[in-house]
Amino acid sequence: MKLYTKSNCNKCKEIKEKLDKKNIKYDEDDYMNCIDEIRDYLKINKNALLPLIKFDDEKIVSNDEGLLKELKKRKIL
Numbered sequence: 155m156k157l158y159t160k161s162n163c164n165k166c167k168e169i170k171e172k173l174d175k176k177n178i179k180y181d182e183d184d185y186m187n188c189i190d191e192i193r194d195y196l197k198i199n200k201n202a203l204l205p206l207i208k209f210d211d212e213k214i215v216s217n218d219e220g221l222l223k224e225l226k227k228r229k230i231l
Contacts, residue, residue: 155230158185158192158206165217166205172222172231180207 157173157180159166173180185192185204195214196202202216207225209215215224225231 155180155210156208157182158188160185160204163204169205178230
């Protein structure tokens with residue numbers, strides 16, 4: 155999975171800490187470096203909050219859409 159973050163984002167830091175604590179592997183990048191990758195998602199979800207995670211099945215979930223809930227549903231956390 156890929157984690158889209160930005161510096162000085164407390165929620166981004168929180169998610170990273172939770173994933174790191176469970177030794178979950180993820181690729182991380184600043185969302186501004188990957189804007190082309192998530193452009194369609196951001197067009198549909200104009201109020202999306204960071205962090206965003208793009209799962210291996212290509213589903214993208216943002217913090218405001220219940221990111222922690224999705225991670226628990228997928229038995230990642």
